[in-house]
Amino acid sequence: MVLLGAPRGGDDVRLGRFVKTRLRIAALVVAAGLLALGGCAAGGDSGESGGAAPEPRVERAVEVAEEVEAPASDAPSGVDAGEGAADSSAPLAGTGDAASAPAPDASLLKVRFIDVGQGDCALISCDNQWLLIDAGPPQASSTVYSVLRRLGVARLDYLVSTHPDADHAGGISGALEAAACGTFYSPTAESDTRTWRSLCERLGRQGVPITIPAPGDSFSLGAARVTFLGPVHPASDDNNNSLVLRIDHGDDSFLFTGDAEHEEESDLLSSGANLRADVLKVGHHGSAGASSPAFLAAVAPQHAVISVGGNSYGHPTDEVLRRLTAQGASVLRTDQGGDILAVSAGDGIVLTTKGAIDE
Numbered sequence: 030m031v032l033l034g035a036p037r038g039g040d041d042v043r044l045g046r047f048v049k050t051r052l053r054i055a056a057l058v059v060a061a062g063l064l065a066l067g068g069c070a071a072g073g074d075s076g077e078s079g080g081a082a083p084e085p086r087v088e089r090a091v092e093v094a095e096e097v098e099a100p101a102s103d104a105p106s107g108v109d110a111g112e113g114a115a116d117s118s119a120p121l122a123g124t125g126d127a128a129s130a131p132a133p134d135a136s137l138l139k140v141r142f143i144d145v146g147q148g149d150c151a152l153i154s155c156d157n158q159w160l161l162i163d164a165g166p167p168q169a170s171s172t173v174y175s176v177l178r179r180l181g182v183a184r185l186d187y188l189v190s191t192h193p194d195a196d197h198a199g200g201i202s203g204a205l206e207a208a209a210c211g212t213f214y215s216p217t218a219e220s221d222t223r224t225w226r227s228l229c230e231r232l233g234r235q236g237v238p239i240t241i242p243a244p245g246d247s248f249s250l251g252a253a254r255v256t257f258l259g260p261v262h263p264a265s266d267d268n269n270n271s272l273v274l275r276i277d278h279g280d281d282s283f284l285f286t287g288d289a290e291h292e293e294e295s296d297l298l299s300s301g302a303n304l305r306a307d308v309l310k311v312g313h314h315g316s317a318g319a320s321s322p323a324f325l326a327a328v329a330p331q332h333a334v335i336s337v338g339g340n341s342y343g344h345p346t347d348e349v350l351r352r353l354t355a356q357g358a359s360v361l362r363t364d365q366g367g368d369i370l371a372v373s374a375g376d377g378i379v380l381t382t383k384g385a386i387d388e
């Protein structure tokens with residue numbers, strides 16, 4: 030894991046946690062001086078200020094980020110209004126043994142695929158910890174803001190921007206307006222788009238640095254485990270440089286592929302990473318350039334979620350829909366069913382649509 034523009038390395042996560050426990054107090058003392066460090070690399074000085082920083086400074090920056098106060102909210106802090114609540118709508122589909130309601134005491138992982146039009150956005154919670162993967166286009170900012178407020182999420186423990194494209198990173202500004210961010214993951218610290226600069230400005234205001242994860246890096250989200258699988262190799266093409274991550278919760282698993290296309294899929298297959306997952310967030314909105322037959326065979330999803338809205342690219346393509354069906358996956362689309370909720374109790378997943386975000 031690296032921060033800002035620092036070179037990649039695999040040991041920083043463990044080191045970071047080790048150092049953090051010892052620098053909790055010291056970090057607060059130097060907080061003011063570190064705000065600049067926390068500022069986004071989009072200022073153009075990432076290579077100097079971030080990359081040259083010795084590890085302790087970087088780790089302190091992480092600690093400061095975690096001390097950021099949540100903005101005032103009239104909603105209860107960190108409460109998942111839907112946690113433990115029964116789904117108001119009938120399940121669309123299920124996996125494993127969870128066709129019936131999960132046990133009330135079970136640790137629930139909830140994955141909400143939010144309908145943001147043409148773009149990606151998934152809000153995930155487990156044991157009152159929150160993770161946001163992408164936030165749709167800029168015009169979805171208000172949607173994302175409202176959802177977080179409605180659910181009482183004042184702090185996103187983790188925020189993942191799979192890549193800087195506007196249909197994924199554009200709405201993150203709305204998320205940062207509604208909630209404080211703990212750790213912000215991105216495959217890059219640099220992009221010269223206006224969307225990215227605006228996002229970086231907001232991160233800077235919260236004193237949150239950009240963390241670039243390496244394949245194999247992972248963190249816990251309550252009882253669930255989140256693991257970065259890609260990009261296996263840095264790619265110049267934004268889509269094929271998408272952060273790819275899997276979430277494991279008991280026997281249940283989800284795979285998020287951003288806009289990864291055949292090139293990155295091929296790297297993932299060669300890497301030997303465990304790609305098998307019960308639910309696949311289909312790559313690149315169902316573009317034919319993604320979801321190769323070999324990749325889908327390795328994932329072998331029972332359910333495929335396509336996050337897509339009106340678009341001129343032909344997403345999702347008939348070809349990909351055919352490949353998914355041939356693979357035996359049920360296909361759920363945000364442009365057809367709106368928000369989609371997947372609830373995992375660790376031994377099976379139940380998917381619903383109507384009222385998925387409102388509970």
Ligand SMILES: [Zn+2]
Nearest residue numbers: 148196288313
């Ligand atoms: Zn996209």
